[in-house]
Amino acid sequence: EKISDHYFDICIVGGGIAGNYLAHLLTQISSDKASRKNYKLKICVIEEHKEIGLPFQCAGIVSQKILKLTKIPPHLILNRVKEAHLFAPNGEKIQVIAQEQPVILDRIAFDKFFAQRAQNKGVLYYLSEKFLKFKRLDSEWVEVTTNKHVFHCHILVGADGPVSAVGRQLNRKNTLVPAAQVRARIQWPNYVTSMYFDQQWRELFGYVVPEGANGICRIGLACLRHTPKKLEIFCNKIGVKPHELLDRQGGILPINLPTRFVWNNVVLIGDAAGFVKATTGGGIIMILSAARILAPILLIALNKGDYSYHFLRWKYQIPVKLSIGIELKIHYLIRLFLLNLRTEDYRQLFHFYYLPKIRSMVYRDADMDFPAKVILKIVLTSEFWIWCVPIVLRKWRLLPYIIRALFT
Template identity: 40%
Template sequence: MDQNIKKFDLAIIGASIAGNYLAYLLSKSNLEIVVIEEHEDIGLPFQCAGIISQKLSQLIELPEEIVLNRVKTAKIIGPSGNFINLSGNERPYVIDRIALDRLFYGKNKNTSNITYYLGERFRSFKYSVDNGHKCVLIETSKRLIKAKMLIGCDGPLSSVGKHLKVKNKLLYAAQIRIKGNFDENEAVMYFHPLWKQLFGWIVPEGNNVYRIGIASSKNVKKSFLIFLKKLGIDVDNKIDQQGGIIPYGIMNKSAFKNALLLGDAAGQVKATTGGGIVMLLTAARHASNCVKLSFKQNNFSKRFIKKHYEKSCLRTIGKELKLHYVIRLILERLTSEDFEVFFKIVKENKIEHIISLYGDMDFPKDLIFKLLKNPSVFTFLIKFSLKNPNIFIKLLKILTK
């Protein structure tokens, strides 16, 4: 361990998409930034289905080579095998996730004010003082670092979060990549009581390669094998396999004295799909603005960071994340019969068209309002609410706020 204390303005823990993108947003500031990543190789291990709404290209300049495929239809399959097909304006990207993580690292690594320490693990931090100013003293596996601000971009099991007494609720995921004969234009979601906290998925990567996975709160390995068997897939033919952890719930507390949390570390993930990338890219912009303002006004208090980061996140992605959570609670409680009834309503009332027109993978509020105007959907929801009154109250609170 190097006992000389290195000094930086800002320390970012985690060099995956959240950490690299935030460092990129701040690369033109004159802040001295250190990014600490426990792995030697950025983007590895690969743990993602890589399906992202087309908002991605509004948030970042998206190089063509990162897009492997575009999906035209979403097929939703209920426990009985019946399904609905949704297609419309939304044409999500299937991306090369490793390349996305490396995109901003590539832009940052030759920037004079950004230092990367790779293969180095954040261990702990405590509050300290430097030249009469409050700061954080960070201990990594290799050295001590003093910084005015600490940003936890260290994923679902965030160690920074643990030190700040924030803990995510977690789902566990399993995925394989395999050559197959499914539809290259279609992403599929399989709902089943065994993995009811999320769903099983088939995401077409292109070139007849498919990412097939499930996420659930327990028994993932066993459920995954059942799922693959249902699909008639021999796991031994896989190209490779991935695991992973997905936080769920609503956004955590993310503002602290001299510190903030971003991305999976802050639980900024849609509880309906486990997708986090659009949310964290949006939150990273708020984080970048807040960091610049904190340094400009020399104010690193929790109150200041809450006002300029956490509240901005709540106003933009926070409400929608709550809505995703309530939708997830509803989906979790739907019985096989409920799925059948709902699919019938969708087909008979041409609701596929409404979903196609107003469906937004990230921000579902407008679609929910449109759907509630349909008498059959409204009646379905009322019947469901009589069985689950608490969830209905939560949904109403979110929609009317």
């Protein structure tokens, strides 16, 4: 029988990194204010799996910005890579070296770390519990129904991943690209990550991410059709033998622009909101950045008793769109461009990278997550107009998509 005595300020659906980090930040920010007012924030996280961090569905590579955004213990960092090797469909390779040295995370431990910290500060976790639906009762309360309970809260946060059930109830759907990954013990330099561009998995690329001293690599790709089969082809291509395979993972990437992610009393964050880079499928840094905007705003909303669309839009949706939203648009435009490249175009692009001026710009300013700065610098060079504009002009069919992206 369902019981209805569970009242919360904030109810978070999804115990992935978005839900756990947001819960952790909320308790962290609120603890000072709450102690002054003698009021304890009531937060719960509803997670359908029985263990946080599982199933593991990530390559775990993030930019070094993570070290500025959060204080994480060293054991969560498995490796740092110093070089990225990019392969064109014809096998031509460029070796990208930048000041940026991405971090490889122990992704399961990373998720558990924030969940544990949130739990220590009093956040209630309901594991093995599936969110089913919500109903807005009035401007103050939302009723949240799971397969085990009925909860009431002021604000419902949908952090329930790319196929968000909260988002679906609001008629918001992501464009989904299936991903597949294996872990394998192969001969691979542990300071190199590689990306293989190929028409067969054109919606992303094939990647190899070394975990570090253990000699294990995360190898994967994302594409619309026959993803497991394509992964097999990719593994053959880079010489992975069947006996070297350790385990397999799957997953889904939401590859679109985040359009709307607030409603009265309800917000979305993370993959649920589409905060994923269309170039790489990476979402972690975007999620952490968005959570840092959202957490203080939720506390202000609770203080004022204002959970309206108007308030949440001005304080959360617009600031997110003006910060990570602009970067996500650039990633999306780059993806549109890459989707339409022929092998010959890749060759031209790779040669463009080897121009000394461009290489040094990339070395100095390349940022895996926030490419706006380096892109702007490159666009302002005469070399860009000579090398890249002819390719862009040949792709005039992209124009409507570009205009849509710019005005979304």
